[in-house]
Amino acid sequence: MEMVNLYINGKEVAAPTGSTIMQAADLAGIEIPRLCYDPDLSALGACRLCVVEVKGNRLLPASCVTPVMSGMEVFTESPAVIEARRTILELLVANHPLDCMTCDKLGACKLADYCYHYGVKESPFAGGEKHQYKCDDSNPFIIRDLNKCILCGACVRACEEMTGQDNLSYLYRGFHRKATTAGDVDYAQSDCVFCGQCVALCPTGALTEKTMAGQGRRWEIERVRTTCPFCGTGCNFDLAVKDGKVIGVLSNPDSPVNGRSLCVKGRFGWDFIYNEKRLTTPLIKKNGQFEAASWDEAFDLIAQKFNAIKDEYGPDSFAALSSARCTNEENYLVQKFTRAYMGTNNVDHCART
Amino acid sequence: MAGLATTFGSGAMTNPINDISNEAELMLLIGTNTTEAHPVIGYKMRQAARKGCKMIVCDPRRIDLVDDADYWIRHNPGTDIPLLNGMMHIIIKEGLEDKEFVAERTENYEALKATVEAYNPEYVAELTGISVDDLYTVARLYATTDKAMIFYTLGITEHICGTRNVMSIANLAMLTGHVGRPGTGVCPIRGQNNVQGACDMGALPNVFPAYQAVNNDEIRSKFEQAWGVSLPANIGLKIPEMFEAAHAGKVKAMYILGENPVLTDPNANHIKEALENLDFLVVQELFLTETAEFADVILPAASFSECDGTFTSTERRVQRVRKAIEPLPGQANWQTICQMSTRLGYTMQYDHPGQIWDEMAALSPSMAGINYERIDQVGLHWPCPSTDHPGTPFLHAGKFTRGLGIFQPSDHIPPGEMPDEEYPFLLSTGRILYHYNVTTPYSKGINSMWDREQAEVNPLDAEKLELETGSRVIVTSRRGQVSSEVKVSDRVMPGMIWMSFHHTATPTNELTSHHLDPITGTGEYKVCAVRIEKIE
Incomplete structure (x- = not known):
């Protein structure tokens, strides 16, 4: 593989020809903030949070879409970069509900994390128009609150590039722009197959798992990696466990077969575990009716019958x-x-x- | 499975799933509705097709992947052998076969050549209902593409000629040298999460774990020593034979773990009679299923989230299942089985499922190199004979498991029951995306969205029967009668009705055929004759 050498924050790093500045930084262990970029999706360059300063370039290019060049000198946290990022975040939160105290995504919300990192508490641009979208609560799996959408397009790209369902796109223009379904209908009325890839990749609280709503903060959740119990594909995922109870399924990017992709059954079908019809004690049929029994009673009866039938027949x-x-x-x-x-x-x- | 085991020497998927994204130049899908039955594999196929990998879909139904396919072969249900033979006829006539591969790696080629000789394109077009031009196109495309993978599922196996269908697929792959390399192969995508593993573990009447024959004296004596008992040499009963024997009063007692044959097996009324006829039935289950209703004792089962263990996926990858919560019935399934056995008089004592795995692996050469430590992060593909072996993502490189691949030519075998005047519609069955057999209806979320059967009927038939989406019908076969809602859709061809089998209120398998593949005992779920009447 042909490599180029460049400097990031004064450190000489090597990256394969054709990689982006962000990829080169990732390779060198230098973290560049990002909202719309995802390694599993095509690069969009939309959120601009990943801007960096490049010596000799009077603009601040988005590192997720700018290829590296030999000898390039990149600064990822220069004063100009920090100011630009802060402004971007201020613009985003100007039209974002600041209900983080009750938002289920907090702890896994990149917007909140970056605001924390750059000290963005409130927006000088506040006071302007804010979206007043109705929350899409049309289905049992996904809560879609587009008031929290930052138009990073991760959901649109996940739907198209991971699942291939092409159910999401951008609608309207300017302030009214929306990442939504054809005809802007609720998920339940759309061609959605409820794979939940959009939820897994959404960096904010715009798309969340309904079963996890109010069940616990993200940092309280224990993740137990396992293999899906439905079809033979062998997808891996994490069971989200809180206080000894499964509250959801979360994608695990290390899954060798499926990455973060799942289907409706794997991501949302797990709740059969807690169906009230689950059998929890042995049952013995007496006069045509099942009666609860102890394990000992059940095993005794089984032993007696199986052994007798084996001996006789x-x-x-x-x-x-x-x-x-x-x-x-x-x-x-x-x-x-x-x-x-x-x-x-x-x-x-x-x-x- | 029997089909590939005979021709290649191993019944498993030959290549890994990720070959779809990384290697394949052509995917030939026959009898697999992948985006619904194996969605994540379906996504990969769709991505590959959009990046330029060719895709041929052979299916009587207009499945979702047809939209991304380069060619859609809509052959009549039950005509897979003529279709495949027709492709091979053209390939041989045009000299497109891989002569070197055939000469060096296969046997019985002359017999194949003689059989497919009769399947000229015109004859095949007549049997299958496809055009001669399409047949030429796909035959040439498959034969001349270097890296071509074939995928199939139950659309191939759930026929009276299921095994012969599989053998015909294997014939096509061998004829063109499409086996034993990345991006090629024959890939039966296995249905349930651990159907591969249940086979691997010897939950089959003819083999111990790792496909070691019960009637082989040397192997049996190995297991006798390990288990400290003497073992029977005669091959046991397959599922349909068990129920026949229960009917006949020969099988008196059964233990059923996590299966619901009353809802999922063909000709359900016959199964119910068999279960009623047993002296004693034990069922270990999560729920009071249709089958559990017949039990004398029900043992409550723990779900996947409550047990440690392993599943083996369709690509032979052994992966960990981890206990996330305490078992709702108080104990894991392995503990229940051990306690039951011990109470009967045969002690089974393990501290952790890892010990059960190790005992099995020590007796199973093809899995001897796999242990919990090695698969902690990423699973391993068997065969994996030693702990320093990296596993085997693709089979039959350089040599088939059985040595030479053997062509098993087949002639057309029509379905056991076809529509007639009395039962004019062809019923085919399958899975839908939103359900998986009989667990998902217990998911409240899923069941609140998709709670009832929606039988697919072609618009032309709907017009004749005065049906629209949402109409209710009675569907009757020679074996039973169910009612269902209708969805009018051109996914099915005229004269065909398609139903799933997930819903208790519409137990489709009361209708399905009593015909079986004589080799595997698999039911002919994909074709039977029914009558449809509108409920006013």
């Missing part, structure tokens, strides 16, 4: 159906039990269905 009078939904370890145990104890190879699962 032979091992092949028993058959076990194992499960393509259960773990390898459970499947191993079922076939071992069936073969080693019941003495039959009558074990199968629904591979054929």
Whole structure:
């Protein structure tokens, strides 16, 4: 790979030819703030928060779309850069609800993080017109509050470039510009497939998981990485756990197969765990009705019946159906039990269905 | 699975999923509605197609990916073999086969050549309903593209000729040398999260873990030593045979873990009778399912979020499942199975599922190199014979698992039941994006959005039957009757109705065919004959 050398904040760094200043900085471990840039999406250069100073350039170029050149001298936190970033953030918060105290995204909100970093408390531009959009609460999975949208376009690009659903685009002009569905209808009325990639990539509270609303602050959530229990693709994600309870599913960019992409089942179907119809105690049928029983009672009855049937009719009078939904370890145990104890190879699962 | 196991020596997906994005130049999809049944793989296919990878979709339904496809082959249901044979006929006639690959890596080529000789384009066009021109185009495109992958799912296997369908796909891939390299291969995308793993673990009547035959004396004696018992040598019953045997009173007791055959297996009424006929049934389940209703004892199961363990994905990648919360029934499933076995008289004692894995791996050469420590961050693809082995993302490089790949030519086998005067519509079934078999209806969010069956009916038929989207119909087959709402859509061809099987209120499998693939026992879910009547 051909490399170019450049200087970032006075430090000499090497980056592959054709990379952007931001990529070169990332490679060198120098953090440049960004709102619209995402490594999984095409670079848009829209938010301008990633501007840097380049010696000899009278403008401040956006580092996410500016290619590196040999000998380039870049400054990522010069006074001019900091002033520009502060102004950008002030412009953004001028038309942003400052309800961070109750916003579910706080802790994972990049806008809040950068405002904290650059000390932006309030906006000198406040007092102008503010959006008064109705919150899209049309579906059980995603809350869409476009008052918090900063038009970074991550949702539009995620829908197009990750899922390929093309359900989102930009509508209207100027102050009224919106990242929304065709015809500006609610998600439930649109072609949305509720994969939630837009939620996973949204840097603010504009798109949030409905199940997580009010369930806990982001920093209180324990993330447990696991594998999706629905289809055979093998997507990984993190279960969001608070106080011993699953409250949601969060994408994990380290997932080898799916990255941050999931489908509606993986991201939002987990709540079957807490369906009130879950069985929590053994049940024994008596006179045609199920009655709750202890584990001991259940195991005693099973042992008595299985052993009696095996003794009377032979091992092949028993058959076990194992499960393509259960773990390898459970499947191993079922076939071992069936073969080693019941003495039959009558074990199968629904591979054929 | 049996089809690829016979031709290649291994029934698993040959190449990794990420070959779609990184390697493939052509994707041939046949009988897979990927964006709905395996959405994340579907996204990758769509991205690849938009970046210039060619895509051919062979499907009687206008599935979503048709919109991104270069070619859509809308062949009649149940005519996959003629379609594939027709492609091979053209490839051989035009000398487009990979002669070197065929000579060095395969056997039985002459038999294939003789069989496909009869499938001239005109004959194939007549059987499949596609045009001769399209057949030429896709045959040439597949044969002349260097890196071409084939994907299929249940649209291929859920036929009376499912195994022969798979073999025909394998024939096409071997004929053109599209196996054993990145960006090529034959990829059956497995349905459930751990259907690959359940097979790998030996939850099959003929094999121990890692596909080691129960009727092989040497292998059996290895397991006998490890488990301290003597083991049966005779091959056990497959699912449909189990239910037949229960019907006949030969199988008296069953244990069912996490499966709901009453809703998901074909010809459901027959299954119910079989379950009723058992002396004793134990079901271990999350919910009181249609199958659990028949149980004498129900053991409450723990969900994936409550157990440690592993799943093996469709690309043979073994990945960790982690316990995030305490099991709602108080104990994990592995503990329940161990306690049950111990109570019966066979002690099973483990401290952690990792020990169960290690016991299995020690007995399974193809997984011996995989352990929890190695897959902590990123899973490993088996075969992985030793702990210093990097795993095997793609199979059959340089050599097939069975040595030479064997062509298994097949003639057209029509579906077991076709529409007639009494039952004039062809019913085909499948999954929809929003549901996964029988767990998702218990997700309140999902079920609040998609709570009922919407049978797809073509606009031409809808007009004749005076139906519109939202109308209700009675659908009747020779085996049963269900009611459903209708969605008028040109996704289905005229004369066809398509339904899913997720909804208890519309148990579609009461209608489906009793015909089975004679080799695997897979039901012919994709074709049966029905009558449709409007409910006024």
